Amino acid sequence: AQSVTQLDSQVPVFEEAPVELRCNYSSSVSVYLFWYVQYPNQGLQLLLKYLSGSTLVKGINGFEAEFNKSQTSFHLRKPSVHISDTAEYFCAVSFLSYDYKLSFGAGTTVTVRA
Amino acid sequence: NAGVTQTPKFRILKIGQSMTLQCTQDMNHNYMYWYRQDPGMGLKLIYYSVGAGITDKGEVPNGYNVSRSTTEDFPLRLELAAPSQTSVYFCASQQGLWPTIYFGEGSWLTVV
Numbered sequence: 001a002q003s004v005t006q007l008d009s010q011v012p013v014f015e016e017a018p019v020e021l022r023c024n025y026s027s028s029v030s031v032y033l034f035w036y037v038q039y040p041n042q043g044l045q046l047l048l049k050y051l052s053g054s055t056l057v058k059g060i061n062g063f064e065a066e067f068n069k070s071q072t073s074f075h076l077r078k079p080s081v082h083i084s085d086t087a088e089y090f091c092a093v094s095f096l097s098y099d100y101k102l103s104f105g106a107g108t109t110v111t112v113r114a
Numbered sequence: 115n116a117g118v119t120q121t122p123k124f125r126i127l128k129i130g131q132s133m134t135l136q137c138t139q140d141m142n143h144n145y146m147y148w149y150r151q152d153p154g155m156g157l158k159l160i161y162y163s164v165g166a167g168i169t170d171k172g173e174v175p176n177g178y179n180v181s182r183s184t185t186e187d188f189p190l191r192l193e194l195a196a197p198s199q200t201s202v203y204f205c206a207s208q209q210g211l212w213p214t215i216y217f218g219e220g221s222w223l224t225v226v
Contacts, residue, residue, distance in 0.1 A: 006156075034213075036217075043217045043220050044204065044217040045217075046214065046215075049213065101147070101159060101172075102215060104149075104156035104157040106156040107154070
């Protein structure tokens with residue numbers, strides 16, 4: 001079965017500390033991988049995506065993610081967070097079977113404290 | 115840059131009422147989607163369309179209907195609103211099979 005799992009529902013972190021958000025997927029076909037961010041009362045904004053090539057992907061706002069095919073993971077990291085990074089983060093997977101519809105994880109709420 | 119535009123942004127409905135959420139995109143994308151977002155559940159696909167005149171059900175289509183008479187517009191209709199339809203609704207569009215999807219800003223719907 002194809003699925004997307006975000007392993008942490010809430011991640012509290014202090015300002016300037018590093019953060020890692022974990023995402024695992026299950027698939028029998030090739031995948032495209034995405035991270036989206038949703039700031040309070042706003043829509044979703046694409047942070048970064050992996051389609052092919054280098055497994056380390058850099059996105060906006062200092063975020064990066066690494067695709068690990070053997071562990072079927074796509075964890076998101078930032079070395080030093082800011083208060084403005086407080087948001088909900090969604091991992092999404094496009095299973096390359098007959099279409100490219102996105103399947104979303106349940107989301108991880110990151111709260112950055114001073 | 116308009117992108118994907120949804121209206122209304124906020125709406126309160128009474129049980130049994132009906133309404134239409136409007137979605138318009140100006141990027142000439144052929145793929146369009148409606149998602150709902152519930153706390154702790156991520157986004158669930160309601161309906162999608164691969165082009166004008168073509169629509170298909172997603173994961174959670176019950177209680178909703180869509181139409182796609184033009185490339186630009188993809189309205190979502192709620193018939194006989196129920197409290198279980200209280201949610202945040204997102205419209206999105208995509209150009210063919212190019213994997214980047216663009217989202218609207220969301221519509222917050224409460225059914226009381």
